[in-house]
Amino acid sequence: MSKRLTIKEIAELTGVSSATVSKVLNNTGRYSEETKKKILEIVDKYDYRPNAVAKSLRTNKSKTIGVIVPDITNEFFAQIVLAIEKYCGPQGYSVFICNSDEQEEKEIQYLKDLEIKGVDGLIYLAGSNHLLQTRRNLPIVCIDRKPDLSNITIVTSDNLNGGYLATSELIQKGCKNILIMRDHRDFLTTVERHNGYKRALTENGLEVKEENVLHLEVGIEQGKQAIEKLIRAGQFDFDGIFATTDGLAYGAYLALREQGIEVPQDVKLVGFDNVSLAKYNSISSVNQDKELMGQLAAENLLAMIESGVSTTIQHSLTIPVALVSRGSSE
Amino acid sequence: MSKRLTIKEIAELTGVSSATVSKVLNNTGRYSEETKKKILEIVDKYDYRPNAVAKSLRTNKSKTIGVIVPDITNEFFAQIVLAIEKYCGPQGYSVFICNSDEQEEKEIQYLKDLEIKGVDGLIYLAGSNHLLQTRRNLPIVCIDRKPDLSNITIVTSDNLNGGYLATSELIQKGCKNILIMRDHRDFLTTVERHNGYKRALTENGLEVKEENVLHLEVGIEQGKQAIEKLIRAGQFDFDGIFATTDGLAYGAYLALREQGIEVPQDVKLVGFDNVSLAKYNSISSVNQDKELMGQLAAENLLAMIESGVSTTIQHSLTIPVALVSRGSSE
Numbered sequence: 001m002s003k004r005l006t007i008k009e010i011a012e013l014t015g016v017s018s019a020t021v022s023k024v025l026n027n028t029g030r031y032s033e034e035t036k037k038k039i040l041e042i043v044d045k046y047d048y049r050p051n052a053v054a055k056s057l058r059t060n061k062s063k064t065i066g067v068i069v070p071d072i073t074n075e076f077f078a079q080i081v082l083a084i085e086k087y088c089g090p091q092g093y094s095v096f097i098c099n100s101d102e103q104e105e106k107e108i109q110y111l112k113d114l115e116i117k118g119v120d121g122l123i124y125l126a127g128s129n130h131l132l133q134t135r136r137n138l139p140i141v142c143i144d145r146k147p148d149l150s151n152i153t154i155v156t157s158d159n160l161n162g163g164y165l166a167t168s169e170l171i172q173k174g175c176k177n178i179l180i181m182r183d184h185r186d187f188l189t190t191v192e193r194h195n196g197y198k199r200a201l202t203e204n205g206l207e208v209k210e211e212n213v214l215h216l217e218v219g220i221e222q223g224k225q226a227i228e229k230l231i232r233a234g235q236f237d238f239d240g241i242f243a244t245t246d247g248l249a250y251g252a253y254l255a256l257r258e259q260g261i262e263v264p265q266d267v268k269l270v271g272f273d274n275v276s277l278a279k280y281n282s283i284s285s286v287n288q289d290k291e292l293m294g295q296l297a298a299e300n301l302l303a304m305i306e307s308g309v310s311t312t313i314q315h316s317l318t319i320p321v322a323l324v325s326r327g328s329s330e
Numbered sequence: 331m332s333k334r335l336t337i338k339e340i341a342e343l344t345g346v347s348s349a350t351v352s353k354v355l356n357n358t359g360r361y362s363e364e365t366k367k368k369i370l371e372i373v374d375k376y377d378y379r380p381n382a383v384a385k386s387l388r389t390n391k392s393k394t395i396g397v398i399v400p401d402i403t404n405e406f407f408a409q410i411v412l413a414i415e416k417y418c419g420p421q422g423y424s425v426f427i428c429n430s431d432e433q434e435e436k437e438i439q440y441l442k443d444l445e446i447k448g449v450d451g452l453i454y455l456a457g458s459n460h461l462l463q464t465r466r467n468l469p470i471v472c473i474d475r476k477p478d479l480s481n482i483t484i485v486t487s488d489n490l491n492g493g494y495l496a497t498s499e500l501i502q503k504g505c506k507n508i509l510i511m512r513d514h515r516d517f518l519t520t521v522e523r524h525n526g527y528k529r530a531l532t533e534n535g536l537e538v539k540e541e542n543v544l545h546l547e548v549g550i551e552q553g554k555q556a557i558e559k560l561i562r563a564g565q566f567d568f569d570g571i572f573a574t575t576d577g578l579a580y581g582a583y584l585a586l587r588e589q590g591i592e593v594p595q596d597v598k599l600v601g602f603d604n605v606s607l608a609k610y611n612s613i614s615s616v617n618q619d620k621e622l623m624g625q626l627a628a629e630n631l632l633a634m635i636e637s638g639v640s641t642t643i644q645h646s647l648t649i650p651v652a653l654v655s656r657g658s659s660e
Contacts, residue, residue, distance in 0.1 A: 032363045064443055072427065073408040082403055085429050089436060094443040097402065097427035099415050106419060113394055113424045117447040220610075250610070280550075280580070280607070 013042045064094045065301060066114035069125040070102045075275040076290065077125055080143060083294025084123060091302055093120075102127065120305045123297050126187070139304035141297045146188045146316075153304075154316045155297045159189045162286040162321040163196020166242045166270040169284065169329050171204045173268055175240030177212070181223060181252060182244040184215035193244045193272060212238065216248060220277075223251020231259050239267055246271040246278040246285055253283060253328065269328040282327035289319050343372045394424045395631060396444035399455045400432045405605040406620065407455055410473060413624025414453060421632055423450075432457065450635045453627050456517070469634035471627045476518045476646075483634075484646045485627045489519050492616040492651040493526020496572045496600040499614065499659050501534045503598050505570030507542070511553060511582060512574040514545035523574045523602060542568065546578060550607075553581020561589050569597055576601040576608040576615055583613060583658065599658040612657035619649050 007025070011018040016035055023031050024039045067084055069077050085095045096119065098110040107127070114122065121139040128145070143155045170178050180197050183190040194213075201208050214230075216222050223243065230236060243249035249271030256263055263269050271278050274287035296317050337355070341348040346365055353361050354369045397414055399407050415425045426449065428440040437457070444452065451469040454477075473485045500508050510527050513520040524543075531538050544560075546552050553573065560566060573579035579601030586593055593599055601608050604617035626647050 030363060033360060034362075062443075062446075064447070071412075072402055073405065073412055075403060075405075078403040078408060082429065082431075085431065089431075094428070094440055096443075096447075097429065098424070099412065099427065101412075101415065101419075110424055113392075113426075116392075117394070117426075254610075277606070277610070280584075281610070 010039060010042055014038045061120050061305070062118045063092055064096060064117070064119045065121045065123065065298075065305075066096045066098060066110070066119040067123045067125060068098050068100050068107055068110055068114075068127075070100055070127050072097065072099045075277075076273045076288070079275075079290040080125060080294040080297075083291045084298045085294075087295045087298035088302070093302060100127065104128065121301045123301055126189075128187075139301055139309070141301045141304075143293055143297050144187075144189050153297075153300045155293050155300070156189065156316065156318055157288040157293065157321050158318050159192035159321075160196045160199075162272060162288075163193035163242070163244070164200045165196070165321065165323040166193075166272065166284075166286050167197045167200035168204075169270055169323055169325065170240035170242060170268050171200060171206065173240075173264070173329055175268055176206065177238045178206070178240035178242060179212050179214060179238045180242050180244070181214045181216055181226065181248045183218050190244055197242055218245050218247055220247045220251040220254070223248035224255045225251075227252045227255035228259070231255070231261070236261070241267060241269045243269070243271045246273045246275050246283065249283050249285070249328075250277045250281060253281060263328050264330050268330075270323070274324055278324075278326070284326045284329040285324050287322050287324050289321070292319055340369060340372055344368045391450050391635070392448045393422055394426060394447070394449045395451045395453065395628075395635075396426045396428060396440070396449040397453045397455060398428050398430050398437055398440055398444075398457075400430055400457050402427065402429045405607075406603045406618070409605075409620040410455060410624040410627075413621045414628045415624075417625045417628035418632070423632060430457065451631045453631055456519075469631055469639070471631040471634075473623055473627050474517075474519050483627075483630045485623050485630070486519065486646065486648055487618040487623065487651050488648050489522035489651075490526045490529075492602060492618075493523035493572070493574070494530045495526070495651065495653040496523075496602065496614075496616050497527045497530035498534075499600055499653055499655065500570035500572060500598050501530060501536065503570075503594070503659055505598055506536065507539075507568045508536070508570035508572060509542050509544060509568045510572050510574070511544045511546055511556065511578045513548050520574055527572055548575050548577055550577045550581040550584070553578035554585045555581075557582045557585035558589070561585070561591070566591070571597060571599045573599070573601045576603045576605050576613065579613050579615070579658075580607045580611060583611060593658050594660045598660075600653070604654055608654075608656070614656045614659040615654050617652045617654050619651070622649055 007018050007021045010021045014021070016039070020031055020035060021039055024036050065088065067081055069081055072078055072081070081097055088095050096114065098114065100107040100110060115138065119138070124140065124142045124145050126144040141153045141155065146154055167178060178201070180194060182194055198208050214226050216226050241249070241252050243252055249269055253263055253269060256267055261267055269283060271283050271285040274285040277283070278285035296319070300317070337348050337351045341351045344351070346369070350361055350365060351369055354366050395418065397411055399411055402408055402411070411427055418425050426444065426447070428444065430437040430440060445468065449468070454470065454472045454475050456474040471483045471485065476484055497508060508531070510524060512524055528538050544556050546556050571579070571582050573582055579599055583593055583599060586597055591597055599613060601613050601615040604615040607613070608615035626649070630647070
């Protein structure tokens with residue numbers, strides 16, 4: 001049977017002060033490697049049941065992970081981060097969230113900071129495909145980002161099917177000329193949604209028209225202005241809109257309402273993400289399972305950390321999506 | 331004039347390997363205190379213009395701060411965190427965001443983790459008044475939280491005036507019997523808003539009735555159910571509602587609409603926070619200057635960090651609020 005040593009007892013056995021023992025066990029302040037070694041030997045010898053910190057000193061695990069997120073004020077991202085947090089908490093892992101503001105410079109800085117602080121692994125949420133390699137070769141999982149590197153686990157929704165489902169819904173409800181409002185950047189997620197849109201049109205014998213593609217900055221205001229502009233220019237010949245984010249869909253809805261165009265009578269509308277904006281404004285949307293995305297990313301990352309593996313064979317975890325039909329596509 | 335030494339030159343001058351110099355300057359891997367001292371002496375002697383990491387080693391500053399937030403999926407909190415981040419970035423500080431999920435246990439764990447990782451200071455966002463003291467006596471700033479401790483800088487909106495403005499708006503527009511929907515917890519912010527409500531009623535010769543106070547869990551669904559329950563119980567005798575959060579206000583709005591009660595004709599409504607829910611549903615709301623709250627908190631914290639002061643005379647920074655009138659109180 002082991003007995004829990006007190007800090008004082010460890011101090012007596014090693015011949016250093018209690019203050020120094022405390023510093024080493026709590027990993028604060030200054031002490032030499034020799035002192036640390038001496039203390040940990042005693043701790044081992046007497047089967048001292050270590051707290052998380054002492055354990056971390058020995059295993060070089062800090063039981064913390066970092067999450068780099070482009071915009072925490074975006075509900076979709078915030079929900080995923082929450083799910084990561086919910087999974088990690090009970091496993092004894094803390095999550096440091098870093099908001100990169102979609103700036104690569106900030107991302108580089110945070111990556112550096114997180115490495116210096118000794119996190120055990122990283123989750124990248126969205127952003128560019130260019131992935132910054134860490135110096136210590138930390139375990140990494142990406143959500144909605146497909147890096148050039150070959151050894152990363154990727155979690156994404158089935159965006160292709162999502163675009164297909166959204167567009168098919170509009171076609172089934174009678175739309176013949178369907179706009180797509182999409183993020184202007186060629187991110188993995190957007191490109192796939194756009195491909196799903198094209199596939200649905202083609203399968204149903206509808207023409208894929210370049211002028212029906214709006215490349216936009218994502219945001220409510222941007223969506224609103226884009227539709228206003230079309231209508232003012234006399235180009236109101238569409239009867240359906242697929243927006244690749246709920247923010248764009250809601251912006252379109254506001255513009256149509258202001259112009260006296262009725263949704264769904266005159267124009268039907270489907271968004272993507274299924275966040276509050278869609279739910280509380282009766283806008284149909286493709287649901288992404290944010291909870292499962294966060295959970296799977298965290299689960300895979302912790303498995304890599306715990307097994308001491310920092311690289312994996314690249315594999316993609318593709319999570320099913322579902323269309324949630326509401327008033328805007330009735 | 332100083333010349334920037336290379337890692338190789340530092341290695342030659344100290345007699346250790348370049349790899350070790352790099353480890354010390356980047357604070358990664360293992361090395362003895364003696365080696366570190368030797369390297370830093372050279373760095374000092376030759377006026378090596380240090381990068382952030384080397385500087386942090388000497389000053390014990392890591393140029394990182396931690397922010398503990400109860401719920402990152404809450405837009406109000408997310409906006410404040412973003413403002414903190416926006417202020418800190420250009421000052422060379424990184425921000426680690428930790429989501430406590432309103433659980434004290436998690437808060438304790440994060441506090442410990444952030445201390446171990448060596449952040450230079452902390453911002454607490456909302457939560458209970460019980461404040462956990464840090465071991466290293468780190469500089470702390472609180473937003474919307476008033477701890478028992480006497481030496482903390484606090485940033486809050488003028489919640490008293492906010493409650494007063496919201497209730498006065500309803501009275502001016504003709505309401506005689508005004509409900510207050512409030513967070514059931516006695517947080518500083520809620521209590522002040524409630525006091526403002528009472529003051530406005532009293533000043534206008536209206537009775538303050540205990541049965542007009544709804545103590546609720548905050549959330550859209552909870553707000554909706556509370557109003558539904560009142561109406562179903564035949565207690566629909568109110569003509570105005572002041573909700574202490576926009577979520578509660580929006581819930582009330584949904585319940586009223588479903589019951590065929592018109593806003594603002596039958597019941598007028600004012601919320602608090604002025605987040606998207608209010609903006610996009612034409613609900614009047616008391617605006618909190620989230621940008622300024624985050625900025626002032628960060629500014630004060632960095633000033634403490636930079637000046638090496640970890641305690642201050644307690645002072646409260648109270649930020650003005652403004653009523654934003656919309657359709658719900660016309």
